[in-house]
Amino acid sequence: MVQPQGDAPPAPLHGWTPRALYIHIPFCTNKCFYCDFNSYVVEGQPVDAYLDALEREMERTVAALPPETIRKVFVGGGTPTVLTPAQMTRFLDSVARHFPVAPGAEFTMEANPGTTDPAKLEAMRAGGVNRISFGAQSFDNGLLAAIGRIHEADDVVRSIENARRAGFTNLSIDLMFGLPRQTLEQLKDSVEKALELDLPHYSLYSLKVEENTLFHRLYERGELPLPEEDVEVAMYEHLRERLGRAGYKQYEVSNFAKPGFESRHNGTxxxxxxxxxxxxxAHGYARGERHMNVKGVQAYIDAAAIGLPRKETHTVTVREAMEDFMMVGLRLLDGVREADFRRQFGGAASEDVFGEVLAKLREQGLLERFGEGEAAGYRLTEKGIPLGNEVFGAFL
Structure with a gap:
């Protein structure tokens, strides 16, 4: 097999062994009011049995699809940092046993403020973690309580200080906007406090009211006082302007970074x-198939005892893969390149497949074409950036 250069896969993509690894730790200290992720309050959960099952899945996974060098690892949840230092060491040791993580690989772990004491940070560093993404969400304590977070703003500051003392330099925080009763002034204040931390990366997300959450039940009853649409738009515009002025490049619709600190794993x-x-x-994608694992903790443990713990697997058609390529690729402000489309799809041209859609989006002023020859491609316009969901959905 031809080896890929850098992170670029060879053609055909379906024959490429993954160079990225996602691992899900589904435990949290509590369930936030907006959260629909596969997560469970950790108290009373069989955490050690879960780690046993996870290692069994690692063993079966590498037997079925032997890994080459892993360049990007992301441990998400839930809150992976609810693991004790001993559990953290055990977990990270199992990753190292089964997956050849390259020196210099990006190794990210999600964390909630207040869950990263020095002993845990030491275990994370020793196990190869070199990037931490903290779920700060806001620096307004009233808003934090209103969305079900159990940390306060000071916990964010202390957690960043602890991480830096432990030797971590690649740090990110998430902030949310469009929260119930949130004002533009409150958002501006949170952004200023976030920038005072002088981090290399910030992720900024608008609230989405998802099914099977407390917020969805309140929304259905008309009891969720969300900001008006024009206020939410103003919040997003302020985030873009303020972070740009502070020297951060918006490289994706919700992500800003200093040069060289873009999230490499999410780029996958x-x-x-x-x-x-x-x-x-967890979801995975390899050899032209997407899978989703069994969700429940005990159900996952039971499934992993007898085989790969799959809930469902489906073959991705070429058309579906093309649609996915355009939808997710256009989230990047650099856009999608024709050369990359051709490489993934055996020489096919995006304009031959999506010509009408591309033309319509250009007419609407939401997309623009850039470059010539191999460097040509499409990207969101300034008008299109805040309307990205309309653009992405057009390719379905």
Whole structure:
């Protein structure tokens, strides 16, 4: 097999072994009011049995699809940092045993403020973690309580200080906007406090009211006082302007970074590249198939005892893969390149497949064509950036 250069896969993409690994730890200290992720309050959960099952899935996964060098690891949840230091060491040791993680690979772990004491940070560093993404969400304590977070703003600051003392330099925080009763002034204040931390990366997400959450039940009853649409638009515009002025490049619709600190693992998804996905409810994509694992903790443990813990697997058609390529790729502000489309799809041209859609989006001023020859491609316009969901959905 021809070896890929950098993170670029060879053609055909379906024959490429993943270079990225996602692992799901589904435990949390509590369930936030907006959260529909596959997560469970950790108290009373069989955490050690889950780690046993996770290692069994690792063993079966590498037997079925032997890994080459892993360049990007992301441990998400849930809150992976609810593991004790001993559990953290055990878990990270199992990753190292089964997957050849390259020196210099990006190894990210999600964390909630207040769950990363020095002993845990030491275990994370020793196990190869070199990037932490903290779920700060807001620096307004009233808003934090209103969305079900149990940390306060000071916990974010202390957690960042602890991480830096432990030797972590690649740090990110998530902020949310469009929260119930949130004002533009409150958002501006949170952004200023976030920028005072001088981090290399910020992720900024608008609230989505998802089914099977407390917020969805309140919304259905008309009891969720969300900001008006024009206020939410103003919030997003302020985020873009303020972070740009502070020297951060917006490289994706919700992500801002200093040069060289863009999330490499998330780039796997945005470029529609394959990845291993392990753990309860995890998704994976490899050899032209997408899978989703069994979600429940005990159900996952039971399934992993007898085989790969799959809930469902389906073959991705070429058309579906093309649609995915355009939808996720256009989230990147650099857009999608024709050369990458041709490489993934055996020489096919995006304009031959999506010519009408591309033309319509250009007419609407939401997309623009850039470059010539191999460097040509499409990207969101300034008008299109805040209307990205309309653009992405047009390719279905």
């Amino acid at each position: 998804y945005w470029r529609n590249e394959p990845y291993y996905g392990l753990g309860a409810g």
